[in-house]
Amino acid sequence: MSAEERRESVVRAAYTEFARTGYHGTSTEAIARRVGVSQPYLFRLFPGKQALFRAAAERCFDVTLATFEKATEGLSGHDAKEAMAEGYAKLILDRDVLLMQMQLYVAAASAENPELSEFIRRRWTGLWDFVRGRTGSTDEELTHFFGTGMLINVLVSLGIPPGDRCWNALGDDCKIAARELLALTD
């Protein structure tokens, strides 16, 4: 396998591991094991653990943004907003995306590595601007949209089951996705 392909599979593994156990809770050993490669080899492909996390962070934002872009292809205004909501509901199926988002939020809060915090902030506000651009939403609508998204993230993180009252007003798309998520095993 070429170094570039290997790097790609390392990013995916890092993404999964960091999403589930966070930066400090994830050992490079765990990532290497998931890739199926020796732990020291990671440091040939990436300069250090932080670089691994950074790459996983980029991937997380890329996936989220791609979801919004794909969902709204050729749409605008209210249609685009509905499509995005639907797209985000489907994102739940990939639990790791939402978990990684949560990990990024707490990672940004930590004082170590201000450059990373700044990066996460910039990408997140980038999402905000993208949604505004595609939908032409008001500030109130944006707040509601992202508020709902963040609530979904929390419900998924907490592992609140789809039948729970907390999911009641969140739309069938979400509920179905959450139910499918619960059915999955890893």
Add this chain to the structure above:
Amino acid sequence: MSAEERRESVVRAAYTEFARTGYHGTSTEAIARRVGVSQPYLFRLFPGKQALFRAAAERCFDVTLATFEKATEGLSGHDAKEAMAEGYAKLILDRDVLLMQMQLYVAAASAENPELSEFIRRRWTGLWDFVRGRTGSTDEELTHFFGTGMLINVLVSLGIPPGDRCWNALGDDCKIAARELLALTD
């Protein structure tokens, strides 16, 4: 100082440290230093690191619930809801409460310690039920209320400055609190 008083100050220190750097990112050494006590002595007061985190988690939910209770004293319905929103806006001033909430969400997601995850879920849905009970809100209103709350948590975690577009629709209480928060140094 009595063991009970010491235990209280340890909980406060643990709370602060865990809020800022998470479970795995916080050493018991760091907590002990903040208390002003030797690291091994923590293990006289608490059986282990997990117990420290658990105590900090309880404290976090207690503080949040107490805020809601105090804000809504003698109120109900729409008045209670507004009072809670205002109360939550003031909570921002204690950044550690919101950060700790975020840490709890990701901690609940981690597969290690299912008992802790269950505890966090139970306390969180407890908050949900409390708000519903006090305000008599519909599911839609509850979703909007908690969604907004979770968005605020994320904005604070990310360190989005109060002048940013993301705060636009979040009410003057929030904006003033966020501005004061930014002015603080630690």
Add this chain to the structure above:
DNA sequence: CGAGTTAGTTAGTGAGTAATAACTTATAAC
């Protein structure tokens, strides 16, 4: 064929960390 390059390995190091054991003060009771 042989020389270099690419994709990996095994072995090891130094720092940090949760937890334990054993010792030390100080206070209060009798």
Add this chain to the structure above:
DNA sequence: GTTATAAGTTATTACTCACTAACTAACTCG
């Protein structure tokens, strides 16, 4: 005063973890 108890300490251990150094097997190209 002596004894017991409560509140701490210092020293240490066993372990994990990020990262480095040094080596190796396979492929490529002149």
